[in-house]
Amino acid sequence: MRLGGNLISLWMRHLPVKKCHPTKLISGLLCVCLCAMVYLGYKASYPYAGTGVIQTRTEPPVPSIRCHVNKTYVPRGRAKSPRMGVPRSAVDHKTDDRLRIDNQILVLVETQYSQLGQDIVAVLEANKMKFKMEAASKTLPYLTYMDKGRYGVIIFENLEAYVNMDMWNRQLLDKYCREYKVGMIIFSKSREDSLLSAKVQGFPLYINSQLQLRDFEMNPYSQVLRVTRAGEVWSGTLPGDDWTVFIANHSTYESVAVARLNGHQGNDPDHDPDGDHGPKSKDYYMNSATQTTVIHDMGKFDGVKRILFGNGFKFWLNRLLFLDSISFLSHGKVSIPLERYILVDVDDIFVGKPGIRMKAHDVNAMVSAQRSWRQYVDNFHFNLGFSGRYFHHGHPDEDEGDTQLLDKKDEFWWFPHVWRHTQPHKVDNTTRLQHDMEKNYDFAKKNGIAVNGQYAVAPHHSGVYPVHDPLFEAWKSVWKVKVTSTEEYPHLKPPRKRRGFVYRGIKVLPRQTCGLFTHTLFIDRYPGGRARLEANIRGGALFQSILYNPINIFMTHMPNFANDRLALYTFESVFKFVQCWTNLEMKSVPPIQLSDLYFNMYPEEKNPIWQDPCNDKRHLAIWSVNKTCDRLPRFLVIGPQKTGTTALYTFLAMHPAIYSNYPSRQTFEEVQFFSGNNYLKGLDWYMSFFPLPSNASSEFLFEKSATYFDKRHVPERAAALLPKARLITILISPAKRAYSWYQHIRAHKDPTAMKYTFYEVITAGSDAERSLQALSRRCLIPGLYAQHLDKWLSHYKAKQLLVLDGELLKINPMAVMNRVQKFLLIQPYFDYSKKLRYDRKKGFYCQVTNNDHTKCLGRSKGRKYPPMDPRANKYLQQYYKRHNVDLQRLLTRLGQEVPQWLREDLKDVSPE
Numbered sequence: 001m002r003l004g005g006n007l008i009s010l011w012m013r014h015l016p017v018k019k020c021h022p023t024k025l026i027s028g029l030l031c032v033c034l035c036a037m038v039y040l041g042y043k044a045s046y047p048y049a050g051t052g053v054i055q056t057r058t059e060p061p062v063p064s065i066r067c068h069v070n071k072t073y074v075p076r077g078r079a080k081s082p083r084m085g086v087p088r089s090a091v092d093h094k095t096d097d098r099l100r101i102d103n104q105i106l107v108l109v110e111t112q113y114s115q116l117g118q119d120i121v122a123v124l125e126a127n128k129m130k131f132k133m134e135a136a137s138k139t140l141p142y143l144t145y146m147d148k149g150r151y152g153v154i155i156f157e158n159l160e161a162y163v164n165m166d167m168w169n170r171q172l173l174d175k176y177c178r179e180y181k182v183g184m185i186i187f188s189k190s191r192e193d194s195l196l197s198a199k200v201q202g203f204p205l206y207i208n209s210q211l212q213l214r215d216f217e218m219n220p221y222s223q224v225l226r227v228t229r230a231g232e233v234w235s236g237t238l239p240g241d242d243w244t245v246f247i248a249n250h251s252t253y254e255s256v257a258v259a260r261l262n263g264h265q266g267n268d269p270d271h272d273p274d275g276d277h278g279p280k281s282k283d284y285y286m287n288s289a290t291q292t293t294v295i296h297d298m299g300k301f302d303g304v305k306r307i308l309f310g311n312g313f314k315f316w317l318n319r320l321l322f323l324d325s326i327s328f329l330s331h332g333k334v335s336i337p338l339e340r341y342i343l344v345d346v347d348d349i350f351v352g353k354p355g356i357r358m359k360a361h362d363v364n365a366m367v368s369a370q371r372s373w374r375q376y377v378d379n380f381h382f383n384l385g386f387s388g389r390y391f392h393h394g395h396p397d398e399d400e401g402d403t404q405l406l407d408k409k410d411e412f413w414w415f416p417h418v419w420r421h422t423q424p425h426k427v428d429n430t431t432r433l434q435h436d437m438e439k440n441y442d443f444a445k446k447n448g449i450a451v452n453g454q455y456a457v458a459p460h461h462s463g464v465y466p467v468h469d470p471l472f473e474a475w476k477s478v479w480k481v482k483v484t485s486t487e488e489y490p491h492l493k494p495p496r497k498r499r500g501f502v503y504r505g506i507k508v509l510p511r512q513t514c515g516l517f518t519h520t521l522f523i524d525r526y527p528g529g530r531a532r533l534e535a536n537i538r539g540g541a542l543f544q545s546i547l548y549n550p551i552n553i554f555m556t557h558m559p560n561f562a563n564d565r566l567a568l569y570t571f572e573s574v575f576k577f578v579q580c581w582t583n584l585e586m587k588s589v590p591p592i593q594l595s596d597l598y599f600n601m602y603p604e605e606k607n608p609i610w611q612d613p614c615n616d617k618r619h620l621a622i623w624s625v626n627k628t629c630d631r632l633p634r635f636l637v638i639g640p641q642k643t644g645t646t647a648l649y650t651f652l653a654m655h656p657a658i659y660s661n662y663p664s665r666q667t668f669e670e671v672q673f674f675s676g677n678n679y680l681k682g683l684d685w686y687m688s689f690f691p692l693p694s695n696a697s698s699e700f701l702f703e704k705s706a707t708y709f710d711k712r713h714v715p716e717r718a719a720a721l722l723p724k725a726r727l728i729t730i731l732i733s734p735a736k737r738a739y740s741w742y743q744h745i746r747a748h749k750d751p752t753a754m755k756y757t758f759y760e761v762i763t764a765g766s767d768a769e770r771s772l773q774a775l776s777r778r779c780l781i782p783g784l785y786a787q788h789l790d791k792w793l794s795h796y797k798a799k800q801l802l803v804l805d806g807e808l809l810k811i812n813p814m815a816v817m818n819r820v821q822k823f824l825l826i827q828p829y830f831d832y833s834k835k836l837r838y839d840r841k842k843g844f845y846c847q848v849t850n851n852d853h854t855k856c857l858g859r860s861k862g863r864k865y866p867p868m869d870p871r872a873n874k875y876l877q878q879y880y881k882r883h884n885v886d887l888q889r890l891l892t893r894l895g896q897e898v899p900q901w902l903r904e905d906l907k908d909v910s911p912e
Contacts, residue, residue, distance in 0.1 A: 228324050635728060639782075643730045660701075
């Protein structure tokens with residue numbers, strides 16, 4: 001506004017007002033206002049243009065990380081790192097004892113909502129460690145399976161909960177730990193009502209609580225250290241005033257980490273907060289001048305190894321020591337690798353607005369940094385993502401920067417975006433996307449950019465997840481892409497849950513953020529201040545990303561390498577910090593190799609988990625506007641097979657407000673999306689089977705796939721995509737179901753069923769031929785009803801499940817369908833008594849057509865079978881006895897009706 005005001009003042013001083021017509025005066029004022037608006041609009045679009053901020057900036061910030069890599073004392077018998085000369089304390093924790101335990105962790109918490117318990121779980125999830133969380137006050141879960149221990153480490157959130165355990169549980173747990181040589185990690189939580197000093201009940205150990213500490217360091221003599229590198233001192237006050245320290249009165253204890261009381265330096269000549277005075281004696285780490293914050297019980301007192309922490313994860317180094325403790329106590333069974341693969345993607349090359357783009361000296365700084373960083377990260381290269389359309393679209397000195405990038409092109413790795421930096425989900429035409437990519441391809445070829453890495457990234461991660469099929473097709477057609485990355489799968493937050501997947505032959509890797517975005521240009525304008533960026537580097541989110549993830553693809557943007565060059569500052573700082581405090585070895589390889597490494601580590605992630613895009617605002621924003629979640633079903637009929645699901649499907653489809661999926665050529669009325677390879681065809685394929693409802697609030701889409709009931713991954717997959725869906729299952733006697741299935745495939749001339757009797761099938765042992773074992777499983781396993789329902793109920797609420805009696809559906813379908821309508825809360829009410837009629841010839845109810853005839857199911861339905869062999873019936877009744885008891889208990893607990901056939905099956909079972 002100052003510009004507009006100055007122009008008006010100048011104009012008024014020289015204007016001969018007396019000679020001016022009012023109309024001319026108003027016109028002149030409008031012109032001045034218009035000029036001012038154009039100027040302000042220009043300033044808003046290019047905030048740094050013409051301000052002198054970029055041109056007269058001070059020197060970019062210089063990393064201040066300092067450590068003493070070459071001054072580290074290496075205790076006798078410890079190997080040095082061949083690359084950095086740092087101690088590798090107990091690099092390999094593996095012993096033969098790991099062979100007797102599983103790689104699962106048992107976490108015993110006060111409640112599932114306690115903060116420390118959630119922090120523990122977050123660290124385990126971030127490192128993809130298997131765990132089971134239980135309340136410490138409850139009965140212990142089964143600790144063994146046959147002759148093997150189920151858990152490699154036991155974690156207690158609270159020391160008090162452990163020492164005050166029920167005597168029976170405590171003895172059982174300690175016995176398990178001794179027999180299987182399993183260790184415990186225990187946290188001592190300091191509370192306001194805690195005693196300031198106390199003896200730990202039953203142990204030669206004392207604790208002091210509610211302390212404020214400073215100058216934290218690790219004991220280099222400790223065998224626990226593996227990832228954590230000893231030799232540094234974290235100088236200054238530690239976070240929190242609720243620290244607990246341990247005072248040992250037995251040789252079983254050894255300090256893992258120590259600190260000092262805040263405000264007290266003491267007279268210890270070994271104390272050296274700067275770490276400049278050489279190695280410290282072993283006695284230093286257990287003397288009275290230091291305070292032990294993490295202590296190792298070596299098991300000499302009662303035969304159980306434990307590591308006790310005097311605080312949680314507010315202090316970042318406890319996270320490293322926690323991971324080392326898990327590795328040490330599990331004999332290396334649960335251990336993270338020491339190699340870290342780092343790839344720094346630089347998005348939006350050539351794309352930035354004028355005024356914030358790179359200049360020639362910024363490019364030279366990148367090249368220099370890249371070469372220098374190879375002392376921290378072997379083979380480090382920046383990976384540059386470009387959209388050629390915007391080449392030479394900056395100020396003249398920025399265009400020189402573009403030219404310099406091409407002159408130095410062989411120094412970097414490159415990957416394509418799209419020509420116009422268009423978000424692919426906005427383009428439904430594959431040909432149009434291909435044309436856009438071909439322009440970028442021609443630009444790369446013309447300028448000699450080597451882009452044969454078969455890696456690409458979509459602008460704003462659009463079209464990668466949620467998947468946009470035209471993008472994947474265009475990528476493969478133009479660039480032969482085999483790898484991409486995104487931060488959106490399965491969700492942006494929390495970062496620890498990001499995963500990879502494979503779709504249409506393209507491997508999708510998780511991408512990480514580093515705290516830098518397109519708008520973070522200057523360190524003094526960093527959101528939250530410079531201190532926040534430093535905290536991110538020094539033990540915070542960026543450091544933890546490298547610590548937790550063996551493979552890291554970091555997202556940065558071109559402006560982060562101009563202006564204050566915050567990317568250079570941030571990554572050099574964190575690389576130095578990792579080198580100072582850890583024994584991790586960082587290296588870099590191209591994306592194709594990264595993808596192979598990733599899915600070799602995590603093969604279980606190859607199959608994606610599809611989720612409802614409408615449940616995540618970010619996903620919805622990068623999903624095609626031509627798609628709608630209204631085409632997803634509101635309820636599922638989940639089976640199992642041969643219980644009456646086809647009849648139920650037919651009756652449901654008669655309701656005027658209920659619409660089924662379109663039939664499949666391969667599986668008829670069943671889509672079978674969640675239970676097989678169809679799932680890998682993606683969400684678009686699944687939604688194509690459903691009509692677009694004219695009124696999504698009153699019309700109910702559903703699908704029936706009887707294979708869903710007992711397949712392993714189906715409940716998880718269904719709940720991810722349809723978390724609010726209702727489930728309907730229909731059950732008959734499991735013995736009758738098994739026999740019906742056998743007769744069904746026999747009628748289809750299955751060679752194994754034709755070869756063996758039903759009794760031979762169900763009694764087949766482990767020495768039988770494979771085809772016979774497979775048929776036996778398909779007859780028997782679906783009938784373990786309670787077991788399968790429990791899996792569904794671990795993903796859905798009980799109120800979302802309806803269990804129907806298949807026998808009752810056959811003799812009184814009107815009553816069953818009325819119950820279904822009530823469960824679905826569906827309107828309008830449909831009177832099935834007017835639309836169903838019993839067909840004596842068929843032996844079941846059929847649909848009444850408009851001309852008052854009946855339309856029944858096909859010939860394969862209601863087929864008459866010969867009676868079951870009495871031996872087979874007796875065997876099955878005994879086989880299913882316990883499972884039927886479990887089913888009765890489950891239905892009673894859920895408030896569901898117990899069917900008559902179940903009562904009869906339980907009544908007819910003879911005592912063993």
